[in-house]
Amino acid sequence: MILCVPTDGAIEGLNNTDVVEITCDITENGAIPHKMTDIDEQNLEMIRRVKIYERLASKAIREKSRTAAVEVLTLHPLVNSYSLAKKLTDSYIELNKDYIGEWK
Numbered sequence: 050m051i052l053c054v055p056t057d058g059a060i061e062g063l064n065n066t067d068v069v070e071i072t073c074d075i076t077e078n079g080a081i082p083h084k085m086t087d088i089d090e091q092n093l094e095m096i097r098r099v100k101i102y103e104r105l106a107s108k109a110i111r112e113k114s115r116t117a118a119v120e121v122l123t124l125h126p127l128v129n130s131y132s133l134a135k136k137l138t139d140s141y142i143e144l145n146k147d148y149i150g151e152w153k
Contacts, residue, residue, distance in 0.1 A: 113152040
């Protein structure tokens with residue numbers, strides 16, 4: 050079964066607590082992710098970069114930090130640009146201001 054679960058060592062190079070969508074065995078003890086051992090360097094680097102982005106984005110959101118949100122978006126492989134990251138952050142905050150409150 051494919052589930053979103055903590056990596057728990059299934060992908061070398063990621064934190065055990067990083068959540069990944071991965072094939073798992075379901076046992077009486079819960080979901081056990083299959084180990085991924087044949088990931089080429091290019092794809093593994095992309096996975097690492099997205100996981101770093103996810104960790105830092107979560108922190109920026111929890112802290113409601115506009116500066117941190119811009120910085121973290123520059124790390125995302127689909128953004129990778131300060132000017133685009135700033136524009137996306139400003140748009141997100143403006144469009145969602147009624148739900149997310151003030152950001153510093």
